[in-house]
Amino acid sequence: MVKVKNAVNAFGCIGHLVTRAAFNSGKVDIVTVNDSFIDLNYMVYMFQYDFTHGKFHGTVKAKNRKFVINGNSIIIFQE
Template sequence: MVKVRVNGFGHIRRLITRAAFNSSEVDIVAISGSFIDINYMVYMFQYNSTHGRFPGTVKAENRKLVINGKSITIFQDQDLANIKWVMLVLR
């Protein structure tokens, strides 16, 4: 299984995260979403104007995003240099 850390939580990265939950080969372990409130992250992930509502459960709990019972660490530092796991920044 490949562990993935998502940098940003815009439309494309939310779709990647959705796809990861349909795969047994990808594990989303962290998300950097520095400009987004975690409750808004829940809303944006749950509802998508193109792909429809996410069929599973999504909630915020203890400053983490919990998708289908899996807890995902959220980093909200605007300076990516402070997030030690960032190795590749997709733009």
């Protein structure tokens, strides 16, 4: 199986759902997220507690200015 490396531009409703689906599938690695309007701590909160799909069953945190999901570090840009 080949894993695809992908980036997410904007982390609103669609962006964080795409990221969640990527982690649940195991076939896509999200390597970076770019969003100039949302800070890292709010990204963590939005991802962990989605208003439609419920709580993410895994670890989600901000560490060293990176978004860490289940131990996978994602580089954050705010361009």
